[in-house]
Amino acid sequence: MPSELRDVDPRVLRLPPSRPFADPIKLARQIARFGASAEGMPPIVVYEGSDGVLVIYNGVTRATRIAKLAPGTLVRVEVIGKLRKAYANEPKIGDLVP
Numbered sequence: 672m673p674s675e676l677r678d679v680d681p682r683v684l685r686l687p688p689s690r691p692f693a694d695p696i697k698l699a700r701q702i703a704r705f706g707a708s709a710e711g712m713p714p715i716v717v718y719e720g721s722d723g724v725l726v727i728y729n730g731v732t733r734a735t736r737i738a739k740l741a742p743g744t745l746v747r748v749e750v751i752g753k754l755r756k757a758y759a760n761e762p763k764i765g766d767l768v769p
Contacts, residue, residue, distance in 0.1 A: 674750060680738075681764055682738045685763055688761065715746055715749070717749065738764045
């Protein structure tokens with residue numbers, strides 16, 4: 672599957688089971704450096720689950736930062752493949768960000 676670029680709300684992205692939250696130190700560093708800006712941010716790399724939900728592979732901290740500081744802002748994601756498993760029951764970034 673060739674990669675596909677989409678614009679999505681980061682609050683709907685699912686977190687991978689291996690990474691249930693953003694690293695708090697890395698998140699604080701990104702907030703201090705970039706604030707709520709998504710300008711120049713590389714795409715968040717995701718896989719698409721069998722149920723159509725997007726699971727983050729690379730970019731949990733970036734997605735969390737935008738979801739927290741700029742709700743409603745769309746971010747660019749790069750879908751690099753499909754997964755055989757359904758991920759609708761995994762937590763979303765929106766579940767973790769107030």
